């Protein structure tokens with residue numbers, strides 16, 4: 001069994017990005033600028049956004065954090081989105097999700113200029129991704145592809161089971177694993193809360209990507225010997241042991257599944273750090289106007 005070290009790969013990529021930014025600046029180019037909008041004070045979102053700001057510094061990017069209280073009106077938020085769309089200094093920006101219930105996430109996402117949508121959530125980017133055109137690919141699926149690539153994991157002709165059908169992970173992940181490319185060329189099955197025989201499907205899988213958000217859902221008896229297991233779960237489970245009072249728990253029962261795997265990602269330190277670094281890669285592409293002019 002080989003552990004896939006997302007933390008090590010992500011810090012390697014951040015160094016690669018920082019070196020490229022240094023070159024860009026040396027050649028008189030512009031420092032990439034990522035802006036993030038954070039609404040309210042959700043603990044998870046606060047942590048994610050703080051990590052994104054920190055990663056920007058590590059990559060040599062400029063970052064701006066724009067905060068609103070949870071009672072901000074949808075119109076005020078949309079006005080800020082439009083302002084960032086028009087701000088020539090901002091190369092890309094994100095609105096951290098989830099948003100308070102009185103604000104339509106879809107409306108916010110569709111108001112973002114797709115050319116600055118480094119999260120890859122705008123329907124134009126989602127659509128372009130699904131037909132294999134250049135676009136911003138959403139961060140978690142892109143981070144998983146990068147891990148498969150850096151560990152030379154074979155995907156062509158393999159049976160891949162994606163657990164979960166969210167717009168941010170499950171759906172794009174399935175689409176990317178079946179694309180005509182490497183990593184890809186897999187035979188993909190998507191399982192979700194209404195699927196029957198999930199155990200049977202998983203037992204056939206060479207690669208399992210677990211993105212259900214159900215702590216320790218995937219057990220040893222659901223995994224065939226030699227499978228590759230990618231754990232996207234990051235549920236904050238209360239803990240009396242950690243200083244923060246919670247523990248990040250994956251969708252895989254790691255201790256019993258790991259011995260059966262050829263490769264497996266841990267939680268934390270697997271997919272999580274790769275998600276942030278994928279956002280950094282998209283920001284670099286945005287800064288270079290590499291995808292859209």
Ligand code: GUN
Nearest residue numbers: 094095096097098119139
């Ligand atoms: N909430 C959970 N994951 C993400 C993400 O990748 N981007 C944004 N904007 N919000 C999130």
